[in-house]
Amino acid sequence: MRIYESASPEETERVGEALARHLSPGAVVALYGDLGAGKTAFVRGMGRGLGVKDAVTSPTFNIVHEYRGKVPLFHFDMYRLSGASELYDIGWDDYLSAGGVCVVEWTENVEEAMPPFALHVKIAKTGPDRRRITVEGGGL
Ligand code: ADP
Numbered sequence: 263m264r265i266y267e268s269a270s271p272e273e274t275e276r277v278g279e280a281l282a283r284h285l286s287p288g289a290v291v292a293l294y295g296d297l298g299a300g301k302t303a304f305v306r307g308m309g310r311g312l313g314v315k316d317a318v319t320s321p322t323f324n325i326v327h328e329y330r331g332k333v334p335l336f337h338f339d340m341y342r343l344s345g346a347s348e349l350y351d352i353g354w355d356d357y358l359s360a361g362g363v364c365v366v367e368w369t370e371n372v373e374e375a376m377p378p379f380a381l382h383v384k385i386a387k388t389g390p391d392r393r394r395i396t397v398e399g400g401g402l
C-alpha cells in the first residue's frame with residue numbers, strides 16, 4: 263500500500279501521472295471517493311502519463327470516454343449505474359482486453375466487475391484543498 267498526501271489539484275494530477283507511467287496495457291485502476299474528491303483530476307494526470315493529448319473531462323453523461331495516447335485510456339464514470347451488469351452491457355470485457363488502461367470512477371457501484379489484479383485508488387478529503395490518496399492492490 264502507498265499513501266500520498268496532496269495539497270492541490272495539480273499535486274493530485276501528478277500522482278495520477280506518475281502512477282500511469284508504470285502501468286502496462288490491460289491495467290485497471292479502480293477509483294473510490296466522494297463527489298469532488300478529485301477522481302477526475304487524478305484521471306487527467308493519468309492521461310498525461312499515458313501521452314493523451316486531448317483534454318480529459320468527466321464522462322458522467324457518456325459512461326465511458328476513450329482517449330488515444332501511447333496507450334489508449336478508457337475512462338469510465340459509474341455514478342449513474344446501479345450494478346455491474348450494466349457495465350458488462352456496455353462491453354466491459356471488450357475494454358478489458360482492448361490493450362488499453364481502464365480507469366473507473368465510482369467503483370463503489372460496480373465493485374464485482376473489478377478484476378483481481380485491479381489497482382485500488384482511494385481519494386479522501388482531509389481539508390479544503392487536502393486529499394489523502396491511498397493506492398493498493400496490483401502488487402502494491
Ligand atoms: P471528482 O471526480 O472526484 O468528483 P473532481 O476531480 O471533478 O472530483 O473535482 C475535484 C475538486 O476538488 C475540484 O474542484 C478541485 O479544484 C478541488 N480540489 C481541491 N483540492 C484538491 C486536491 N488536493 N486534489 C484534487 N482536487 C482538489
Ligand code: MG
Pocket residue numbers: 301302320367
Ligand atoms: Mg469525476
